[in-house]
Amino acid sequence: MIRKSWIVFLFALILSIESISIEYLTRLLGIFPLSISAFSIAISGTLLLLILTIIRKQQLSIFYSWKEFIPPSIFLSIGIFTWYDAVSRVGASKESLLAGPMEIITILFLARLFLLERLNKIQFTGIGIALAGFVIVLLSDNSVADTNIVSPIFSINIPFFHFIIEFGDLEAVISAISFALAVFFLTKLSSRYSPIEISGMCLVMAGSILVVVMILLSPDLSFQLLLSNWYIFLLFSLLPLIGTICYVEGLKRIGASLTSTIASSRIILTLLIQLLLARLAIQNTLPDNVILALFGGILGLFGIIIIHMHLYIKKQITKNNFKI
Numbered sequence: 001m002i003r004k005s006w007i008v009f010l011f012a013l014i015l016s017i018e019s020i021s022i023e024y025l026t027r028l029l030g031i032f033p034l035s036i037s038a039f040s041i042a043i044s045g046t047l048l049l050l051i052l053t054i055i056r057k058q059q060l061s062i063f064y065s066w067k068e069f070i071p072p073s074i075f076l077s078i079g080i081f082t083w084y085d086a087v088s089r090v091g092a093s094k095e096s097l098l099a100g101p102m103e104i105i106t107i108l109f110l111a112r113l114f115l116l117e118r119l120n121k122i123q124f125t126g127i128g129i130a131l132a133g134f135v136i137v138l139l140s141d142n143s144v145a146d147t148n149i150v151s152p153i154f155s156i157n158i159p160f161f162h163f164i165i166e167f168g169d170l171e172a173v174i175s176a177i178s179f180a181l182a183v184f185f186l187t188k189l190s191s192r193y194s195p196i197e198i199s200g201m202c203l204v205m206a207g208s209i210l211v212v213v214m215i216l217l218s219p220d221l222s223f224q225l226l227l228s229n230w231y232i233f234l235l236f237s238l239l240p241l242i243g244t245i246c247y248v249e250g251l252k253r254i255g256a257s258l259t260s261t262i263a264s265s266r267i268i269l270t271l272l273i274q275l276l277l278a279r280l281a282i283q284n285t286l287p288d289n290v291i292l293a294l295f296g297g298i299l300g301l302f303g304i305i306i307i308h309m310h311l312y313i314k315k316q317i318t319k320n321n322f323k324i
Helices: 002-027 033-056 061-090 092-114 121-140 167-189 195-217 219-254 256-263 266-279 290-323
Strands: 154-158 161-165
Touching: 002 033, 002 061, 002 092, 002 219, 002 256, 002 266, 033 061, 033 195, 033 219, 061 092, 061 167, 061 195, 092 121, 092 167, 092 266, 092 290, 121 290, 167 195, 195 219, 219 256, 256 290, 266 290
Parallel strands: none
Antiparallel strands: 154 161
């Protein structure tokens, strides 16, 4: 199993590095999250489709069905921008700890609402544990919060904690919901196109949407940023490019449930990497109470494992009954 699943662990590591890199690009270099998401994602999708075209040595038929990719690409563009912007506001660790469980929970409820898939007690248990981890992560970054520095959109005092929700926290949740909606639309296309075709097309279109938005907001600044930071956008685009390839390969090797479960390890991995960087005296943004954040992240990951392992066991039982 390890020989098959290592590439998914690599995908989780790449996602963590991507989040941490966003934090440094936005906070230290002062590059706007919108420009990073727009140019880098568009470049990544273009490279992915170019590689696929070269491998197949023929024009991809997916270009003729571009209209089908508009809804998922819109949600993907919203998800990517709010992800990047949330990292620039609250840090890579907190964004990952909040968004990871919320995305899985949203996908489950979308399946319940639109696909009429019933949720059982085990899944509700996993959801409850993941939500408990979500709340604990929120508490972990507000125990010593200074409301004169932070502008909360919601605030409440409870014993031993000053509970606040920042705009970046809300963006992390919006990002998770947007990614879940994108996955919901893309699932319908998976029977007609390969995962790598879908990923490439959506990255191109989502990046193009963000580029158009950026040009409309500030055309002169957009051109200047592209000229002065093109090499950064190009190098950064390799992260989502390689990550997508690893994820698709993981789907082929071990299936969707196990791939999603292992990929969720980035929830904890991002925090651990940033703790290591802090030990090396490299500045980064960590929650105020790291122990509490780690505990919340472990709960969130445990909830996700319960949800996905139930689905995996259910599929295995179905397969075995079919063979009999």
